[in-house]
Every structure is written in structure tokens, then in C-alpha cells.
Amino acid sequence: MPVWIDPDLCNGCHGSRQPPCLRMCPGDLIVKDQTANKAYLKYPEDCWDCLPCVKVCPEEAIEFHLSYQFGAKGAKLIPHVHRTNDTITWELIDIHGAKETFTVPTKLIPVAIDEKIEEAEQAIDFSI
Amino acid sequence: MAEQKVIHTDILIIGGGTAGCMAAVEAKERSPKSSVTILEKAHVDRSGCLAGGMNAINAYINKGETVDRFVDYVRSDACGLIREDLVRTMAELFEYGVKRVEKWGLPILCDEKGDYIPRGRWNIKINGESLKPILARAARSAGAQIYNWIVVTNLLMDQDRVVGAVGFSLRSGALYVVQAKATIVATGGAAGLYRPNNVGDASHKTWYSPYNTGAGFAMGIRAGAEMTSFEMRYVALRTKDTIAPTGTIALGVSAPQINAKGERFMATRYADIGGDGAPTPYRTYGPLMEMKEGRGPVYLDTRGLSAEQTRALRAAYLDMYPSMVLYWAANGIDPAKVPIEVQTTEPYIVGGHCQSGYWVDVNRKTTLEGLYAAGDVSGGAPYKFVSGCWAEGVMAARAALDGMAQSPLPHVPESQIRLEEERAFAPLKRHLRHGVTPPDLEARLQKIMEQYAGGASTYYEMNEEMLGIARTHLAQLPTECEYLVASDLHQLMKAHEVIDRVDVAQVLVEHLSFRKETRWPSYQTRVDYPKRDDANWLKFVNSRRDKSGTIEMFTRPY
Numbered sequence: 001m002p003v004w005i006d007p008d009l010c011n012g013c014h015g016s017r018q019p020p021c022l023r024m025c026p027g028d029l030i031v032k033d034q035t036a037n038k039a040y041l042k043y044p045e046d047c048w049d050c051l052p053c054v055k056v057c058p059e060e061a062i063e064f065h066l067s068y069q070f071g072a073k074g075a076k077l078i079p080h081v082h083r084t085n086d087t088i089t090w091e092l093i094d095i096h097g098a099k100e101t102f103t104v105p106t107k108l109i110p111v112a113i114d115e116k117i118e119e120a121e122q123a124i125d126f127s128i
Numbered sequence: 129m130a131e132q133k134v135i136h137t138d139i140l141i142i143g144g145g146t147a148g149c150m151a152a153v154e155a156k157e158r159s160p161k162s163s164v165t166i167l168e169k170a171h172v173d174r175s176g177c178l179a180g181g182m183n184a185i186n187a188y189i190n191k192g193e194t195v196d197r198f199v200d201y202v203r204s205d206a207c208g209l210i211r212e213d214l215v216r217t218m219a220e221l222f223e224y225g226v227k228r229v230e231k232w233g234l235p236i237l238c239d240e241k242g243d244y245i246p247r248g249r250w251n252i253k254i255n256g257e258s259l260k261p262i263l264a265r266a267a268r269s270a271g272a273q274i275y276n277w278i279v280v281t282n283l284l285m286d287q288d289r290v291v292g293a294v295g296f297s298l299r300s301g302a303l304y305v306v307q308a309k310a311t312i313v314a315t316g317g318a319a320g321l322y323r324p325n326n327v328g329d330a331s332h333k334t335w336y337s338p339y340n341t342g343a344g345f346a347m348g349i350r351a352g353a354e355m356t357s358f359e360m361r362y363v364a365l366r367t368k369d370t371i372a373p374t375g376t377i378a379l380g381v382s383a384p385q386i387n388a389k390g391e392r393f394m395a396t397r398y399a400d401i402g403g404d405g406a407p408t409p410y411r412t413y414g415p416l417m418e419m420k421e422g423r424g425p426v427y428l429d430t431r432g433l434s435a436e437q438t439r440a441l442r443a444a445y446l447d448m449y450p451s452m453v454l455y456w457a458a459n460g461i462d463p464a465k466v467p468i469e470v471q472t473t474e475p476y477i478v479g480g481h482c483q484s485g486y487w488v489d490v491n492r493k494t495t496l497e498g499l500y501a502a503g504d505v506s507g508g509a510p511y512k513f514v515s516g517c518w519a520e521g522v523m524a525a526r527a528a529l530d531g532m533a534q535s536p537l538p539h540v541p542e543s544q545i546r547l548e549e550e551r552a553f554a555p556l557k558r559h560l561r562h563g564v565t566p567p568d569l570e571a572r573l574q575k576i577m578e579q580y581a582g583g584a585s586t587y588y589e590m591n592e593e594m595l596g597i598a599r600t601h602l603a604q605l606p607t608e609c610e611y612l613v614a615s616d617l618h619q620l621m622k623a624h625e626v627i628d629r630v631d632v633a634q635v636l637v638e639h640l641s642f643r644k645e646t647r648w649p650s651y652q653t654r655v656d657y658p659k660r661d662d663a664n665w666l667k668f669v670n671s672r673r674d675k676s677g678t679i680e681m682f683t684r685p686y
């Protein structure tokens with residue numbers, strides 16, 4: 001599974017119906033279970049590994065994994081977004097446990113915790 | 129009947145990506161009173177090719193270079209055939225677009241003197257992780273009306289004039305009917321026509337955005353727009369498994385290609401056409417032949433990089449393709465010690481790297497009245513990349529504003545809207561116990577294309593007979609689409625993605641069959657016509673589908 005939402009860390013962005021992870025996925029792959037108040041990746045086979053979901057999660061609840069076919073478990077790459085100073089610090093841990101960090105400049109555009117979408121509230125539930 | 133939302137706008141932009149956002153800003157700034165509406169299938173903040181970010185602007189006239197030399201370079205890189213008018217006009221606007229995006233907040237790397245730092249001849253380095261949110265914010269602040277999660281399914285027509293588009297909301301299931309005085313299509317290129325290289329949970333680990341599925345091409349094809357050069361497919365040379373762009377390594381740290389024996393085969397076998405600097409199709413074809421003839425795998429030779437260089441290389445990938453960095457960490461790869469293995473991708477149709485797309489005039493107007501095209505969906509101008517997509521967005525917006533002023537009020541018959549509504553929602557309404565699901569139909573389409581229309585497993589090679597079989601099999605698919613079922617709105621989107629790709633694939637096969645030479649080896653390897661034939665084929669292969677569904681093929685002079 002390319003990205004994995006840790007249910008222990010996801011707080012569902014409180015009552016958000018359209019939390020950032022769900023909105024920023026270009027493939028519409030993440031859904032939120034409103035009853036459990038947790039988001040999850042519904043279509044892992046369609047994930048592009050592009051990481052907006054990981055970067056926008058305020059709780060850092062989304063782990064970035066490689067598809068297992070590409071390499072050993074254990075290595076980690078974690079982006080820490082510094083919302084105050086326009087940088088991202090990437091924490092890289094290789095399979096031997098060696099750690100390295102990279103701080104890269106960027107331009108951070110704040111992402112709201114929810115977004116009202118016209119008609120979304122009365123959305124028809126087609127799911128089976 | 130679905131809930132219906134009717135919107136009237138001066139300018140409609142289909143696809144709020146790289147080109148679409150720039151077009152919106154240009155239109156609003158030039159004509160603040162005009163209304164500009166964007167329909168986007170995802171969320172503009174992170175949709176399309178730029179979702180993961182970018183680390184370079186791949187087309188820019190660096191200090192000491194000129195537009196003329198850029199046009200010459202692109203012509204030779206595209207093996208002699210380009211629309212010079214389009215390439216020139218876009219190059220003239222590179223600076224305009226880049227400077228604006230810098231003003232909106234994009235960090236561009238500069239030297240002590242404040243000049244952009246080149247990466248290779250035509251590229252500049254950026255920290256573009258947030259490039260897409262920056263563009264989206266600019267479009268929003270400019271006053272464009274943005275509707276996210278609207279999957280556009282077709283153009284609205286008033287006779288032969290395009291007067292807007294129809295789509296459905298992924299969130300509410302409402303039908304969106306947008307009537308416009310001028311329409312700009314900017315939906316990007318098409319991935320997913322061929323079987324992907326990776327399987328299982330990595331089957332969308334393609335280089336091109338798997339969510340750009342050729343919708344804009346398909347709408348145009350169905351409406352009778354003229355298309356050009358689909359046969360110039362794009363087959364990219366990418367890193368093994370992760371399919372990350374190689375320019376970061378090849379240009380960033382000047383690593384040459386080597387084969388399994390350590391031989392610099394581009395320098396030896398392709399010296400006559402430029403060695404490691406050969407036209408891009410040859411830099412895919414060269415390594416491919418090494419593999420085919422048993423001298424693979426092929427690598428980019430990064431050995432001997434300094435610790436500082438490898439760190440910079442990883443940092444550069446973090447801005448665009450973080451999985452590359454994790455892959456090295458997970459496989460214990462140090463690029464300074466081992467060379468980086470490369471492979472070739474599944475073929476895509478991308479007007480921004482190659483030149484497949486709408487046939488447009490110099491102002492980016494398509495052959496349909498009222499419709500303009502910009503970015504990867506527009507043809508004739510390869511080497512476009514982000515900066516060329518911005519340039520085309522700007523030109524399309526200007527032309528659309530001019531065109532709109534002269535256009536009469538549209539008249540759209542209600543019957544057309546009802547027909548499209550029926551077509552759009554049909555997969556949701558079918559309750560077939562044995563219907564065809566979108567993944568089933570996708571697999572069928574990809575199998576045909578892979579095996580008979582020059583997929584990776586045949587080294588992208590094809591002949592007339594194979595293409596004939598592809599044509600026959602593909603001819604069944606439009607009827608098969610009538611069995612498509614969708615259980616929810618997400619599946620409905622997937623259903624339309626595959627319907628669109630079937631229309632694109634049929635046109636693609638006709639283009640591949642029509643060009644009886646091999647101009648772009650690997651993109652278009654005709655084993656039955658293996659040579660480039662300038663005497664007969666230095667011209668554009670174009671197509672138009674008529675109302676009966678027949679695809680008419682013809683040429684246009686260089």
C-alpha cells in the first residue's frame with residue numbers, strides 16, 4: 001500500500017466532512033468514514049504516490065510507504081511541513097536505520113480543515 | 129432526472145491544471161468584467177501533472193540563448209517535424225509566464241547575481257513542491273469561479289460551434305450544464321491507454337498522471353475536431369520501478385547512459401546523431417535496443433558523485449518525486465556507488481512532450497468555432513513542459529476573449545442536454561448482473577493496445593498487420609461500453625475515463641497505421657517501414673471523426 005492512514009493518529013480533522021487529505025488527492029481515492037470519524041485510502045491500487053495527502057495532514061497521520069514490490073519495509077520518508085517559514089524538512093531513514101534530513105524551501109499555501117462544497121451536504125449515497 | 133445546475137459564463141475552462149489556471153488569470157486580468165469559470169475533476173489545489181510538485185522548468189530561454197535557437201533545437205529534437213509557428217509563439221512567452229509565477233511565490237534558484245540557475249541548456253531549477261497550490265491560488269484571487277470535482281463528459285454544441293460543456297459532480301451527482309461564449313480545453317494528455325509496467329498496488333505508478341485520461345481529446349474527437357500527430361506517442365526513459373524523470377540525474381549531474389558491460393553505447397552507437405545528446409526519442413530507443421539485444425540492464429552512471437552531489441540529487445527528487453528517495457533508502461542504493469538503473473515507460477499521448485493533440489491555429493484556436501486548446505491536450509508544439517503550457521494558457525485566454533466578443537448568444541437545444549445526461553449517468557442506472565466494470569474494460573483496452581499497437585512487451589514495435597488486429601478488436605469496444613456499470617460516483621468517473629480512452633485509442637491506431645515511415649524510433653517504430661522518409665512524410669498526419677464515427681485521415685504540409 002503506497003500510503004497508509006494510521007487510524008490511531010487520524011482525528012478525522014474533527015467534524016470535517018471534506019478533510020484536507022480527501023480534498024487534495026488528485027485521484028479522489030481517500031474517503032472519510034463519518035461514523036468512525038476516520039479517513040482511509042479506499043482505492044490503494046489507484047494511488048500515484050504523489051503525496052499531497054501526506055503533506056497536508058495536520059496530524060502527520062499519513063505514512064508514505066513504497067509498494068512492497070519495490071523494496072524492503074523499514075525505510076521511511078517523512079515530510080514535516082513548517083507552516084511558519086516556508087520549508088519542508090524531510091526525514092529519511094534507510095533500511096539500516098541511518099537517518100538523514102533535508103530542509104527544502106517551498107511556498108506554503110494554507111489548507112483549510114474543511115471546505116463547503118455546493119450540494120455536498122445533500123449528496124446522494126450511491127454506495128452499496 | 130439528476131439535479132441540474134446551469135451556469136452561464138463568458139469563458140469556460142475545462143481542466144484547472146497548469147494551462148487552465150494560467151488561462152484563468154490571464155482572462156480575468158485582461159478583462160476583469162468577463163466571467164471565467166473553471167470545471168475541474170479533482171481539486172485545483174493539487175490536480176493534474178503538478179500534484180507532486182516539480183523541480184525544474186524544462187523550457188526557458190536562458191541567458192545567451194535565443195528563441196530562434198530554441199526553435200531549431202526543438203525541430204531537431206522532434207526529428208525534423210514541428211509547427212514552428214506554435215513553438216516560436218510559445219517560446220516568446222516563456223519569460224512572461226515564469227516571471228508571473230515567481231511573483232506569485234514560486235522559489236526559483238538564483239546565483240549571486242540574481243540570475244536563474246540553468247539545469248542544462250533550456251531548463252532552470254526551482255523548488256516547486258507547491259507549484260500547483262500557487263497556481264490555484266492565483267486563479268482564485270484573480271476571481272475565476274472554480275468548481276472542483278466536476279467530471280466533464282462532453283462539449284455543448286450549437287450546430288458546429290462549441291458553446292460550453294456538460295459534466296457531473298463527483299460529490300453530489302448533480303449535472304453541470306455550463307454555457308459559455310468561448311471554451312478553453314486544458315485537460316492534459318492521456319495515460320492508461322497501454323498496459324502499465326507495474327502491477328498490483330503499483331499499477332498507477334506511471335510517469336504521467338494516471339488521472340489525466342484523455343477526456344479533452346475524446347470530447348474533441350466526438351465533436352469532430354481535427355487532431356494531429358497522435359502517432360508521436362511519448363515513451364519516456366525513466367528510473368527503474370519508480371518511473372521518476374531522469375533529467376534530474378542526466379542533466380542535474382551530467383550522468384551518461386551505460387549498458388550492462390559498462391559501455392557508453394550512446395556515444396559509440398549513436399555518435400552520428402549526437403550520442404548522449406541525441407534527439408529524445410533516440411535516448412529511449414538506444415537503451416531499448418541494448419536491452420533487446422541482450423546488453424541490458426541500462427543505467428545512468430552516477431558513480432563517483434561527491435557526497436554533496438548525491439545529497440543535492442536526493443533533495444531535487446524530494447521536490448518532485450519523493451518515492452525515488454525512499455526507493456534508494458529501501459534498497460540500500462547509494463547513487464555515488466552504484467549506477468541508477470533505467471527503463472522505458474508505457475506509451476502516453478502528451479502534447480507537451482510530443483505533439484499529439486488538437487490541431488490549432490497560431491492563437492490556439494481549434495478547428496471548432498468557440499473552442500481553444502492549451503497545454504498537453506494541444507498538438508503541434510513539443511517541448512512545451514510547464515512553461516509552454518502557461519504560454520499556451522495565456523494565448524488561448526487572449527484568443528478566447530477576442531472570439532467571445534464576436535460570438536452570438538448560444539442556443540443549446542434541451543434535447544442535447546437530456547441526451548448527454550442519459551449518456552453520462554447510464555453506467556449508474558444499469559442494473560446488469562453481469563455488467564462490465566470499468567477495470568474490466570480498461571484491462572481489455574490495455575491488452576489490445578499492449579499486444580497489437582506497439583506496447584512495451586513488443587519493444588514498442590508494430591507493423592500494418594498488428595495494427596489491423598488492434599483496429600478490429602477496438603472496433604468492438606464502443607458497443608462493449610454499453611455494458612459498463614458503476615456502483616457509485618467514483619466508479620462513474622472511472623467509467624467515463626475508459627470510455628474516453630477507447631475513443632482516443634481508436635484514433636491513435638489510425639494515426640500509427642497511416643504514417644508509413646519510422647520518424648520517431650520507439651515512439652513510433654514501424655518495423656515494416658523502418659526508415660525516416662522525408663521525401664514523402666515530412667508532413668503532419670491529421671484526423672477527424674465524422675458524425676457516423678468514421679475516422680478520416682489526411683495530411684497537412686510542414
Ligand SMILES: Cc1cc2nc3c(=O)[nH]c(=O)nc-3n(C[C@H](O)[C@H](O)[C@H](O)COP(=O)(O)OP(=O)(O)OC[C@H]3O[C@@H](n4cnc5c(N)ncnc54)[C@H](O)[C@@H]3O)c2cc1C
Binds near residue numbers: 169503
Ligand atoms: C511526473 C511529472 C513530472 C514532470 N516534471 C516536469 C518538470 O520538472 N518541469 C517541467 O517543465 N515539466 C514537467 N512535467 C511536464 C508538465 O508537468 C506538463 O507538461 C504540464 O503540467 C501539463 O499541463 P496541462 O495543463 O496540460 O495538464 P495538467 O496540469 O495535468 O492539467 C490538466 C487538468 O485537467 C483536469 N481534468 C482532466 N480530465 C478532466 C475532466 N474530464 N473534467 C474536468 N477536469 C479534467 C485534471 O484533473 C487536471 O487538473 C512533468 C510531468 C509529469 C507527469
Ligand code: SF4
Binds near residue numbers: 013022039057058
Ligand atoms: S487530514 Fe489527517 S487527520 Fe485529517 S482526516 Fe485526513 S488523515 Fe485524518
Ligand code: SF4
Binds near residue numbers: 050053
Ligand atoms: S499519494 Fe497522491 S494519489 Fe495517493 S492517496 Fe495520496 S494524494 Fe492520493
